[in-house]
């Protein structure tokens with residue numbers, strides 16, 4: 441059964457809705473390449489894990505998570521314009537990254553890594569959006585439990601899954 445300390449493999453289809461565009465297809469994880477996570481390690485949304493608890497291999501699930509319990513609200517102030525010159529300083533390679541749709545890892549004032557997507561490039565500079573891609577979206581998962589196994593002690597101490605579909609280090 442799905443419970444704390446087990447490595448769970450799931451397939452799922454994810455549809456998302458931000459209330460404006462209606463329900464959109466977002467991601468499909470097939471049964472032959474399941475998503476693996478360590479239950480009890482905070483690696484998936486708590487509401488998601490809670491709805492899988494007690495299920496067995498072969499069971500299907502259907503989970504709705506409103507945006508407050510997923511990636512949170514969309515914040516206008518997480519959009520910013522960065523001068524093109526700031527990218528030039530980093531060298532030629534970064535200049536090549538300047539394309540709309542490109543996601544670039546950067547650091548905030550506190551030194552945390554945050555990812556920003558380039559939404560526009562114009563005379564003002566590079567317009568970037570640091571909201572998570574699914575900020576403001578409700579999530580609807582339809583899926584199936586593919587595998588359940590005991591986690592290795594090392595996986596529990598690291599707080600993540602090792603091996604195929606997990607961390608390699």
Ligand SMILES: [Zn+2]
Pocket residue numbers: 594595598600602607609
């Ligand atoms: Zn590890």
